[in-house]
Amino acid sequence: MKPFYFEHKCAKCGYTFLSPRLGDQSYGLFLLRTKLCEVAFLDSFVDGAFDEVSNLFDEQKPKYSWINNDELLVKVFHWVYKITCDSAPSGLEYCLDQLPRCPKCYSYKMVSSKETYPPQLGEEDLPVVTHKHWDSLSLEKKKQAVIQAIEDYYREEYPNYLAHRARIIEEAKKLKPYKKENSSANKT
Ligand SMILES: [Zn+2]
Numbered sequence: 812m813k814p815f816y817f818e819h820k821c822a823k824c825g826y827t828f829l830s831p832r833l834g835d836q837s838y839g840l841f842l843l844r845t846k847l848c849e850v851a852f853l854d855s856f857v858d859g860a861f862d863e864v865s866n867l868f869d870e871q872k873p874k875y876s877w878i879n880n881d882e883l884l885v886k887v888f889h890w891v892y893k894i895t896c897d898s899a900p901s902g903l904e905y906c907l908d909q910l911p912r913c914p915k916c917y918s919y920k921m922v923s924s925k926e927t928y929p930p931q932l933g934e935e936d937l938p939v940v941t942h943k944h945w946d947s948l949s950l951e952k953k954k955q956a957v958i959q960a961i962e963d964y965y966r967e968e969y970p971n972y973l974a975h976r977a978r979i980i981e982e983a984k985k986l987k988p989y990k991k992e993n994s995s996a997n998k999t
Contacts, residue, residue, distance in 0.1 A: 812854070813933045814932075814953050815927070815933070816829040817911070817927070821921060826914070830848065831937060839854065839855045840853065840854055843906060843909070845906070848912050848914065851938050852938065855909055858942075868887075871957065872906035887964050891957055891960040894945070894956055894960045896940050911924075923943055
């Protein structure tokens with residue numbers, strides 16, 4: 812897959828730079844980036860790890876049924892997917908939701924991000940994300956890794972998550988005696 816480009820202008824230092832983007836027909840296709848803006852390509856229709864982690868993630872969903880928010884679930888899934896990816900040449904991890912960053916001052920803030928006009932097609936194919944380490948794991952290890960990654964997401968992105976979860980469990984406990992009182996009240 813050869814990339815097209817966005818032209819970004821950094822809000823902090825004013826530097827203008829290009830970063831890869833996908834073409835218009837890109838359903839199911841993704842770009843992964845590291846914090847140093849190394850880019851890898853993912854075609855979710857042919858990527859075995861994507862399917863595997865989707866299934867393992869779905870198995871865990873009932874535990875998180877109180878997260879009644881599809882957008883958040885997608886974010887969590889994207890976070891979990893990165894554990895299947897081999898590191899970039901720099902040794903950094905690839906992330907699905909990583910924004911392009913200014914190569915001069917490393918700011919994420921842009922004044923503008925627009926398609927180049929006319930659209931410029933890159934000359935070289937983007938490297939495809941690989942899963943050598945993930946593929947070497949047993950199914951049980953993969954399952955444990957997914958469970959751990961989901962926990963890590965909430966710990967890092969939602970520091971109040973554990974307190975929130977504890978509160979929900981406490982509230983659920985309080986519901987039980989309430990039901991008992993009701994049923995005994997009905998009997999008498
Ligand atoms: Zn900058």
